[in-house]
Amino acid sequence: MSDRRRVVVDTSTLIGAALRPDSVPRRALIAALRTCEPCVSPATLQELREVLLRPKFDRYAPLQARLDFWI
Template identity: 45%
Template sequence: MKGDRFVLDTNVLISAALSADSTPARVTLWVIAHARLIFAEATFEEFRSRLWRPKFDRYLTIERRNQILHDFSAIADWVELNDDALPVSSRDPDDDMFIRAAMAGSARWLVSGHKDLLDVQGLPAITILTPADMLKRISA
C-alpha cells in the first residue's frame, strides 16, 4: 500500500480536520506520510466549501482552516476530471466526482463514509472502503 494513490472523500477529510485522534485522521495522516493523495478541482472545492461552513467555526479557527487547505493543496497530486461515461456510478450523482478522481489519478483506494459510494461495485482496480476498514488494512 505504500506509494499507492488514494482519494479521500470530503467527509473523511472534514472528520480528520475536526478530530486529530479520529479514525479518519489516522488514515489521512498515514496517506500523507506513506502514499499519494489525489485531488481534482471539484473534489477540493467541495472540501474547501464544506470546511468554511459556519457550523465548524467553534472547532476550527480561520488560520487553521487556511493552513489545512494550503497543506492539502501543496501535497496533493492533482488530476483533471473528464466527462467520459463511468463504468459504474453512485446512487448520488454528486459522489461520482470521487470515482472520476480515483480513475483519473489511477488511485487504488477510495476512502469514504458514504453508503452510496461504499455500495458501488464493479470498479476495476479501485477498492472503496470506510476509514475503519482502511485503518485495519494499513495497521496490519
C-alpha cells in the first residue's frame, strides 16, 4: 500500500482529459498522477470506454487517440 494521498478521479474529469490535451481536466489528472494515488472504479473505467466510443466526440479527437488514452 502506498503512503501517497489517494484522490478519486471521476468520469467527467477523465473524459475532459482524454478529449483536450490542453484542458484543466488534463492538467489536474497529470498533477494527480504525479503526487497522488488516483482511485478509479471499474464502473468508471467502463463508463469512460463507452463514452469515448461515441461518434459525437470525433470532432475533438480521433477514435484511436481516445482509445489510446483509455488504455
